[in-house]
Amino acid sequence: MDERVVDFNPKKFASKGIAFIVVLALxxxxxxxxxxxxxxxxxxxxxxxxxxxxxxxxxxMHFRIPFVQTVIPVDVRVSKTESSQASASKDLQTVTTTVAVNYHLDAATVNNLYQRVGLEFQTRIVDPAIGEALKAVTAQYTAEELISKRSEVSIKVKEVLAAKLSAYNMILDEINITEFMFSEDFNRAIEQKQIAEQQFLKSKLDLERIKVEKEQEITKAQAQAEALRLQKQEVTPELIKLRQIEAQLEGIKKWDGKLPNVTGGATPFINVGQ
Structure with missing residues (x-):
C-alpha cells in the first residue's frame, strides 16, 4: 500500500493568501x-x-479610465461678486462706483475656460473686466449725468462687460450699480447748486404770486370803478325824487301819531307841551 506524503508549508500558504488579498484590494x-x-x-x-x-x-455618475483620467468638478451655478472701482467722468470728476455682478460659466465649454485660465477666473478675468467696463462707460458721462442717467449707464456697462466675459465662455446674468461716490468738493458744489435752484424757484414763485395778486387788485378796482360809473349813469332827478318819497313814506309808517315834544329851527328848542 502506497502512502503519499502531503508537504504542507505554512509560509507558502500565507504568501498565497496575502497575494490574493492584495489582488482583491486592487x-x-x-x-x-x-x-x-x-x-x-x-x-x-x-x-x-x-x-x-x-x-x-x-x-x-460617469465612467472613467482608472489612473489615467481625472475629473475636475467646476461650479456652473450663478455666482455673485461685488466690486468698487475708481474712475474719471467726462468732466474729469473722480467717481467710485460700486457694482454687484451676477454671472455663470457656460456648462458646455468649461473645459476651454479651465484650459485657458484655470479655476481662478474671478480674480484673473471677472474683476479686471468689471473695472475696464466701468472706466470705459463712466468716461462717456459727466458726474451729474451718472446720477441722473443711472439706468442708461447700467445698460451700457452690462453690454461692455457681457462682451468681455463671453470671450472666456462666461455668461453675464445681471449687474446692479449700487452706489456712485464723488469727492467732497463735488458733493458741496452739488449741494450749493441745489440750494441756489431752490432759492431761484422760490423767487420765481413769489414773483408769480405778486403778479397774480396785482392783477387781482387791478381787476377788483376796475370792477368797482365800473360799478360806480354805472351807478352814476343811473342817478337822475326823477330817481332822487323817488328816493325822497320812499323815505317820507317809510317815516310815515314808523310814526306813532304823536307830535314831538321838542322841535328845532332857527330859534332855540322850545318845549311844545309847555
Missing part, C-alpha cells in the same frame, strides 16, 4: 476609480494624463 480600488460622480450644479472637466479632453461631463 480590484476594489480599480472598481471605485472607474466611476466618478459630478455634483449637482457642476460640470466635469476630464483630464487624461494631464491633457484637457474635449468632452465635458454633466452632473451625475
Amino acid at each position: 480590484l476594489v480600488i480599480i472598481a471605485f476609480q472607474s466611476f466618478v460622480i459630478v455634483p449637482a450644479g457642476h460640470s466635469g472637466v476630464v483630464l487624461q494624463l494631464g491633457a484637457v479632453q474635449p468632452n465635458v461631463l454633466a452632473e451625475g
Whole structure:
C-alpha cells in the first residue's frame, strides 16, 4: 500500500493568501476609480494624463479610465461678486462706483475656460473686466449725468462687460450699480447748486404770486370803478325824487301819531307841551 506524503508549508500558504488579498484590494480600488460622480450644479472637466479632453461631463455618475483620467468638478451655478472701482467722468470728476455682478460659466465649454485660465477666473478675468467696463462707460458721462442717467449707464456697462466675459465662455446674468461716490468738493458744489435752484424757484414763485395778486387788485378796482360809473349813469332827478318819497313814506309808517315834544329851527328848542 502506497502512502503519499502531503508537504504542507505554512509560509507558502500565507504568501498565497496575502497575494490574493492584495489582488482583491486592487480590484476594489480599480472598481471605485472607474466611476466618478459630478455634483449637482457642476460640470466635469476630464483630464487624461494631464491633457484637457474635449468632452465635458454633466452632473451625475460617469465612467472613467482608472489612473489615467481625472475629473475636475467646476461650479456652473450663478455666482455673485461685488466690486468698487475708481474712475474719471467726462468732466474729469473722480467717481467710485460700486457694482454687484451676477454671472455663470457656460456648462458646455468649461473645459476651454479651465484650459485657458484655470479655476481662478474671478480674480484673473471677472474683476479686471468689471473695472475696464466701468472706466470705459463712466468716461462717456459727466458726474451729474451718472446720477441722473443711472439706468442708461447700467445698460451700457452690462453690454461692455457681457462682451468681455463671453470671450472666456462666461455668461453675464445681471449687474446692479449700487452706489456712485464723488469727492467732497463735488458733493458741496452739488449741494450749493441745489440750494441756489431752490432759492431761484422760490423767487420765481413769489414773483408769480405778486403778479397774480396785482392783477387781482387791478381787476377788483376796475370792477368797482365800473360799478360806480354805472351807478352814476343811473342817478337822475326823477330817481332822487323817488328816493325822497320812499323815505317820507317809510317815516310815515314808523310814526306813532304823536307830535314831538321838542322841535328845532332857527330859534332855540322850545318845549311844545309847555
